[in-house]
Amino acid sequence: MTDFSPRIAIIGTGLIGGSLGLAWSDRKPDCRIVGHDRPEVLDRAFDRGAIDERAADPITAVSGADIVVFATPVGATVKLMESVAEHLKDGAIVTDVASVKSPVMEQAADVLPKDIHFLGGHPMAGAETSGIDSADSLLFENAVYALCLPEGTSQDALSGNLYPVVNLIESTGAEPVVLDADRHDRIAAWVSHLPQLLAVALMNVVDDLDDDMARQLAAGGFRDMTRIASSPFSMWRDVLVGNQGRILDALAGFARSIQGMRNRLIEDDIDALDDAFEQAGQARERIPRDRKGFLQPLFDIVVRAEDRPGELHEITGILLSADLNVQDVELLKFREGTGGTFRLGFDDSDDADEAVDVLNGADYAARRLE
Ligand SMILES: NC(=O)c1ccc[n+]([C@@H]2O[C@H](COP(=O)([O-])OP(=O)(O)OC[C@H]3O[C@@H](n4cnc5c(N)ncnc54)[C@H](O)[C@@H]3O)[C@@H](O)[C@H]2O)c1
Numbered sequence: 001m002t003d004f005s006p007r008i009a010i011i012g013t014g015l016i017g018g019s020l021g022l023a024w025s026d027r028k029p030d031c032r033i034v035g036h037d038r039p040e041v042l043d044r045a046f047d048r049g050a051i052d053e054r055a056a057d058p059i060t061a062v063s064g065a066d067i068v069v070f071a072t073p074v075g076a077t078v079k080l081m082e083s084v085a086e087h088l089k090d091g092a093i094v095t096d097v098a099s100v101k102s103p104v105m106e107q108a109a110d111v112l113p114k115d116i117h118f119l120g121g122h123p124m125a126g127a128e129t130s131g132i133d134s135a136d137s138l139l140f141e142n143a144v145y146a147l148c149l150p151e152g153t154s155q156d157a158l159s160g161n162l163y164p165v166v167n168l169i170e171s172t173g174a175e176p177v178v179l180d181a182d183r184h185d186r187i188a189a190w191v192s193h194l195p196q197l198l199a200v201a202l203m204n205v206v207d208d209l210d211d212d213m214a215r216q217l218a219a220g221g222f223r224d225m226t227r228i229a230s231s232p233f234s235m236w237r238d239v240l241v242g243n244q245g246r247i248l249d250a251l252a253g254f255a256r257s258i259q260g261m262r263n264r265l266i267e268d269d270i271d272a273l274d275d276a277f278e279q280a281g282q283a284r285e286r287i288p289r290d291r292k293g294f295l296q297p298l299f300d301i302v303v304r305a306e307d308r309p310g311e312l313h314e315i316t317g318i319l320l321s322a323d324l325n326v327q328d329v330e331l332l333k334f335r336e337g338t339g340g341t342f343r344l345g346f347d348d349s350d351d352a353d354e355a356v357d358v359l360n361g362a363d364y365a366a367r368r369l370e
């Protein structure tokens with residue numbers, strides 16, 4: 001594996017598995033990627049260039065693979081890991097992308113043979129959509145990628161036995177962050193799993209008003225807070241099962257906070273909420289800005305795009321040829337099906353101005369976002 005052109009098996013070529021495949025096909029062209037999923041998903045992954053080979057079953061996929069990536073829902077990952085364990089190549093590295101780490105880490109410790117190296121993974125990037133059609137080679141750009149080492153594995157393994165998979169993760173543009181599974185799951189309960197439930201609850205209480213005018217008045221604030229309300233339950237069910245206790249703690253903490261606000265309103269002590277707003281404003285400022293999602297690179301542009309495959313690729317290609325480094329990309333979904341607008345973020349104001357000029361020169365409608 002020293003030549004860094006490993007054979008990679010991706011089990012589950014949906015949103016996350018497909019996005020990894022697309023990123024590696026682009027940036028690690030020497031890798032050979034074999035995928036396993038349902039036949040129709042595999043065909044689509046192959047047509048999109050996310051995989052080089054289709055494997056009809058998981059055992060065929062992992063046979064001979066240097067690196068195996070499970071990108072299936074948590075429950076399926078746990079089951080599949082056991083069913084392929086005995087068929088893994090000696091010395092292979094196994095990783096996963098599950099949103100909750102403890103169940104996967106425990107299963108890896110239980111079922112993987114001693115000569116297999118395991119590294120738990122969780123890209124902190126995703127979407128409210130699922131499936132291979134939503135996969136995007138830029139999904140992990142600037143995203144934090146949580147890595148969990150098995151108990152008893154030293155951090156040195158990240159630059160040793162596990163290096164090939166760390167290198168692949170870094171090649172997607174993601175930034176690895178190492179922490180243990182328990183801490184990961186406790187924090188993910190607060191910053192990812194709780195917000196998912198809140199988005200669903202908020203969307204539904206407004207829906208229950210059954211007032212069309214509410215839907216019309218809902219603007220940016222409501223949209224920002226409910227984007228992930230459309231995430232698929234098929235993925236989230238396993239996360240809720242796998243992290244139930246910690247999510248209950250987070251829900252209890254949230255309930256206390258909201259009840260506190262309610263009490264201040266009941267007591268007509270509105271000004272007492274000033275501290276809460278102050279704390280929230282300051283806390284949000286402390287979240288790193290150079291991260292996907294939160295990223296407000298200081299210099300943004302917007303560009304109109306047609307609703308056709310490859311559009312983003314073309315735009316980023318134009319910028320790359322002009323030596324302009326895009327730090328973040330976001331599709332602002334205003335009118336689905338009729339195209340949309342991308343927000344592109346740059347480190348530098350001059351780069352943002354130049355990007356507007358270059359794109360306008362290539363017949364795109366681009367402008368600075370103030
Ligand atoms: N969606 C996100 O935002 C996000 C972000 C980070 C991590 N994750 C994690 O990534 C994993 C995959 O999520 P996703 O969003 O890509 O979902 P997805 O539905 O887009 O993709 C999952 C794929 O796995 C396939 N699959 C399911 N069971 C299978 C089985 N037994 N054998 C073979 N293939 C099987 C499905 O057909 C599907 O193509 C989950 O563990 C999830 O927790 C998701």
Ligand SMILES: O=C(O)C(=O)C[C@]1(C(=O)O)C=C[C@@H](O)C=C1
Nearest residue numbers: 099123124125126127128192228
């Ligand atoms: O939809 C997005 O933007 C996401 O990044 C989704 C998100 C999250 O932020 O909590 C959801 C679950 C995953 O495990 C990781 C990422």
